[in-house]
Amino acid sequence: MRKGILLVSLVALLVSLPTFVNAQCKQFAKKTCKVGLNPYQHDGNYHAALLIEGEEAELYKTFYSDTEYRVGVCGAGNLSDIEFRIVDSNGKVLYNNRYEDYEWKWDFRLESSQQLKIVVKVPVTDENITEPAEGCVAIMFGFKDD
Amino acid sequence: MNKKFPDSVKVLILLSLFLAAGVSGCNSGNKKAKDADAAEEEFITAMDDETQEKLQTAKRIFYSLPSPIETAKILQSAGATYDETLLNPIRNQSGYITNLDMALNLGIYTTDLSYASLFDQTQTTLNYIEVARNMADGLNILDAINESTIQRLEDNINNREIIIDIISETLLNSSSYLKERGLESTATIILVGGWVEGLYIATQLAGNEPIENNKIVERIVDQKLSVDFMINLLKEAADDPDAGKVLEDVMNLKATFDKIEINLGENTPVVDPETNVTTLKSSSSHNLTKPVFDELVNKVTIIRNSYIS
Numbered sequence: 001m002r003k004g005i006l007l008v009s010l011v012a013l014l015v016s017l018p019t020f021v022n023a024q025c026k027q028f029a030k031k032t033c034k035v036g037l038n039p040y041q042h043d044g045n046y047h048a049a050l051l052i053e054g055e056e057a058e059l060y061k062t063f064y065s066d067t068e069y070r071v072g073v074c075g076a077g078n079l080s081d082i083e084f085r086i087v088d089s090n091g092k093v094l095y096n097n098r099y100e101d102y103e104w105k106w107d108f109r110l111e112s113s114q115q116l117k118i119v120v121k122v123p124v125t126d127e128n129i130t131e132p133a134e135g136c137v138a139i140m141f142g143f144k145d146d
Numbered sequence: 147m148n149k150k151f152p153d154s155v156k157v158l159i160l161l162s163l164f165l166a167a168g169v170s171g172c173n174s175g176n177k178k179a180k181d182a183d184a185a186e187e188e189f190i191t192a193m194d195d196e197t198q199e200k201l202q203t204a205k206r207i208f209y210s211l212p213s214p215i216e217t218a219k220i221l222q223s224a225g226a227t228y229d230e231t232l233l234n235p236i237r238n239q240s241g242y243i244t245n246l247d248m249a250l251n252l253g254i255y256t257t258d259l260s261y262a263s264l265f266d267q268t269q270t271t272l273n274y275i276e277v278a279r280n281m282a283d284g285l286n287i288l289d290a291i292n293e294s295t296i297q298r299l300e301d302n303i304n305n306r307e308i309i310i311d312i313i314s315e316t317l318l319n320s321s322s323y324l325k326e327r328g329l330e331s332t333a334t335i336i337l338v339g340g341w342v343e344g345l346y347i348a349t350q351l352a353g354n355e356p357i358e359n360n361k362i363v364e365r366i367v368d369q370k371l372s373v374d375f376m377i378n379l380l381k382e383a384a385d386d387p388d389a390g391k392v393l394e395d396v397m398n399l400k401a402t403f404d405k406i407e408i409n410l411g412e413n414t415p416v417v418d419p420e421t422n423v424t425t426l427k428s429s430s431s432h433n434l435t436k437p438v439f440d441e442l443v444n445k446v447t448i449i450r451n452s453y454i455s
Contacts, residue, residue: 026322034318041310044213044317046325049206061210062371064220068423094415094426107423112430113368114410115375139208143216145223 025050029138033074036105040070040142047139053079053132056121059139063116068109070142073097073120076135083121089114209375211337214253215314217344218260220368221351224361228265232347233258234454239277241455245285246388249332250453252281253339256317261347263309271309275299275316282320285332290320331383338376338392339453345369346450349443357439366442367432370403395449402442408432 029048047059063069075082081102086095094116097103118139124132212220234254242248259274279291295312302308324333345366352362376396383389411429418425 023326026318026326029322030318041215041219041307042314042318043216044314044321045210046318046321047208047210048322049208055205057206057208059208059210060375062212062368062375064365064368066223067220088413088426089410090412092413094413095424107421108415108426109423110426110428112410112426112428113364113371114413114426114428114430115371139210141210143219 025136025138028076028136029074029140033072033138033140036072036074037070037140037142040068040107040144043141043143045141048136050134051075051079051120051122051137052134053122053129054124056119057137059118059120060115061118061141062113063110064113065110067143067145068107070105070107071118072105072138072140072142073118074104074138074140075122076137078133079122079135079137080125080133081123082137083123085119087117087119089116209379211334211376211379212341212344212369212372213314213317213337214257214340214344215260215310215317217257217341218264220365221261221344221348221362222264224348224365226348226351226362228261228267229347229351230262230267230270232350233262233270233274234343236273236277238454239280242281242284245332246335246391247453248281248284249335249388250339250342250392252278252285252320253336253341254343254450254454255281256313256336257340257343257347260310260313261344263306263313266306268303272296272300272303275313278316282316287320287323290323291316331380331386331389334376334379334383335388335392338380338396341369341372341376342395342446342450342453345446349446352439352443357434357436363434363439366439367406367408367434370406370408373400373403395452399442399445399449402438402445405438405441406432406434 025048026046029046034042049057051057071084071086073082073084082104083096083098083102084106085093085097086106086108087093095106095108097106120137120139122133122135122137234251239251239255242251255274255278259271259278262270262274275291275296279296282290295316299309299312302312320336321333324330324336348362348366352360352366355363357363373396377393377400380389380393380396409431414427415424416427417423
């Protein structure tokens with residue numbers, strides 16, 4: 001009987017684990033990244049994922065003219081500075097935070113509405129490490145009238 | 147073989163499993179693959195060129211769709227006026243029984259709610275947050291909109307900034323709740339519903355005005371830029387029949403949007419040293435014609451009305 005209870009508990013625990021760790025990611029995104037968007041209004045969208053050192057992710061979004069945006073890319077404390085660059089549909093790099101001391105946010109406005117790509121990378125801190133760091137990375141957007 | 151673990155050991159096992167999960171931080175689809183292949187993980191730790199290449203090929207792609215708040219804000223900044231007759235009537239809510247209806251109309255009502263709040267329609271805002279809550283409850287999105295949300299909204303009903311912030315918070319809660327449970331397709335359907343409602347309001351407001359030099363029409367044309375993202379997200383959820391139905395509608399709209407060609411000139415980033423805000427200087431043009439616009443208005447109206455009926 002006890003074995004059964006233990007087994008059920010373990011299964012329940014394992015099933016709930018992804019929810020638990022994702023909830024942590026949400027709290028991180030809300031408390032760390034969203035707050036930093038102020039005075040821009042967060043758009044309500046949620047983009048966060050677990051990345052490991054050396055891993056890259058891309059996010060595509062349409063941005064509108066006559067609107068000022070803040071894009072924020074936040075990494076959990078155990079990760080090094082997160083690198084991100086903004087690329088237009090012609091492949092032109094419009095911003096790279098590597099040249100801005102890994103600034104976590106970028107404020108911009110557009111004269112023409114267009115699709116942009118945000119390329120996020122967790123840099124490798126030490127090539128000889130045995131266990132690469134892994135943590136939550138959130139990408140959030142805020143906007144305000146131009 | 148029958149040796150039993152003492153209760154304290156069982157508790158310790160459970161606790162360590164839980165803590166291990168906590169330390170690992172946030173989860174993602176990628177983690178499953180990583181755990182499934184421990185050998186590859188060891189290979190990754192070496193971080194040589196080949197591994198880096200592997201990480202590149204496993205690159206994750208995300209698409210961000212316009213949220214109901216963004217859609218309403220874009221309408222407002224284009225000079226839209228407020229017309230309550232364009233909203234999905236509250237009385238329709240009782241007819242939404244299926245998950246698809248509730249997801250689409252959660253998006254639709256949230257866009258209506260955002261639109262009303264941006265134009266300081268306090269009573270409508272309160273009424274529509276209640277309906278949005280009912281839709282969220284119907285989808286079992288727990289606590290996305292709860293009693294304290296409603297109370298906070300009532301307490302700040304004359305503060306537009308706080309109201310928009312509350313709506314943004316409820317969207318984030320709904321979206322994260324669904325994604326945490328692998329229900330990305332429902333999250334996408336909510337956003338598509340909201341987007342269709344925004345497009346419907348915009349096309350109705352543009353009405354029979356000339357399409358030339360019309361800022362609302364410009365905003366409608368801009369929506370072409372998000373259609374492919376929507377299609378990609380819906381295709382990713384191909385195993386969900388609801389997503390398949392919505393995909394058909396978006397493909398139908400795409401067929402008309404494809405008749406519009408948008409030409410974008412080269413971007414030149416210029417930084418304002420005082421504000422540190424970059425302006426992406428560029429020019430763009432499109433070839434929208436009245437027949438294509440009318441076709442779009444017609445399609446959007448049919449699709450939107452099918453969602454709310």
